[in-house]
Amino acid sequence: MYDYILVGLGIAGWSFVRQLDENRQNYIVFDNRSQQSTRIAGGMFNPVILKRFTPAWKAHDMLKYALLQFQKAEWQYHNKYIHYIDIYRKLTGVEEQNNWIAASDKPVLSEYMKEITFEPVDGIDAPFGFGVLRGTGIVNVSHLLNDTAADLKKHQKLIETDFDYKQLHIYPDYVSYRHIKARKIVFAEGYGLKQNPFFNDLPLTGTKGEMLMIETEADIPYIIKSNVFIAPNVAQKGQYYVGATYNWDDKTNMPTAAARSHLESKLQQLFYKPYKVISQKAGIRPTVIDRRPLAGKHPVYKNLAVLNGMGTRGVILAPTVSKQLFQYLEFDIPMMKEIDIKRFDKKGE
Ligand SMILES: Cc1cc2nc3c(=O)[nH]c(=O)nc-3n(C[C@H](O)[C@H](O)[C@H](O)COP(=O)(O)OP(=O)(O)OC[C@H]3O[C@@H](n4cnc5c(N)ncnc54)[C@H](O)[C@@H]3O)c2cc1C
Incomplete structure (x- = not known):
């Protein structure tokens, strides 16, 4: 008997694997590479919304935890995934320059939004300069997934085929799938959730x-x-x-x-x-109507859970959302209500 079956090894699934490893859980992962959002993503992390110069939702705190998780993977696989790279936001005029200066004085934003620079950048004209962001960068998510998949395969924890929902049997205390039994199953299929008969009523737009x-x-x-x-x-x-x-x-x-x-x-x-x-x-x-992740238990089958809706910011969100989901499933610690799928439960309205 496994503790968990996990379906999907994008950044959401990867983040959940970290929770499972840290909590010494016994698990098996299915991935069919039908979705590729994580593998093709730029992997950028930036907690500031650069259209409006406002902080992204809870991104400052979540980024710290995400970087810690990526760093642990660097130690585990002896590879470098985190690359700190400044973002240069090209400013369009005097009004934007003023907005930049005003925003960069505000709490949280001041940690990232720094000076305006007129430093020449090869191939780019910027008569009004660039607003400089520091503490930002890129996580090489495709290398990270490749190293993780290789390690999981070595330990017979990854099955690279379709998960066929029709073959899942649900019992009060466990689930079974072909010859596999597990206490719980977590679905982290990205936009593939649309094929999942247990959770496809969630408002995942894509x-x-x-x-x-x-x-x-x-x-x-x-x-x-x-x-x-x-x-x-x-x-x-x-x-x-x-x-x-x-x-x-x-x-x-x-x-x-x-x-x-x-x-x-x-x-x-x-x-x-x-x-x-x-x-x-x-x-x-995997974007959601209200732009918040989707995490939680199935309303009827308590051993089925979903981990999705990372939208445009999987790198920052997925590690914290995974931690909250794991603690909810194992220790009944409530998740942030903004990420809990109960917010879409019509009976709860
Ligand atoms: C062009 C682009 C650029 C982006 N840039 C950034 C960025 O710079 N920074 C950032 O933070 N985010 C970025 N994102 C968003 C980010 O990629 C997503 O938030 C994130 O990838 C979602 O991860 P996920 O694990 O939920 O889904 P996915 O990465 O889609 O992973 C889901 C996995 O589940 C598997 N799966 C699905 N169904 C099944 C099944 N039935 N059986 C077995 N396996 C299954 C899929 O094959 C896949 O491997 C970008 C996205 C795109 C498209």
């Missing part, structure tokens, strides 16, 4: 995002944020991510010509040096 990888001789040591972002590929010098798009209609993982031309036209407004597009990737962000 937002497709596409990104380009470009190669250029320009040397840009920062993440540049304007109408698009340009971010260094931490795994390959001379390569940069350019992203991202937001599409609420198309729910496929297929790259599109429309997204490429949209991103290239924005890129050319920002960046005047030659570049070559070397790849394009797409994924569905």
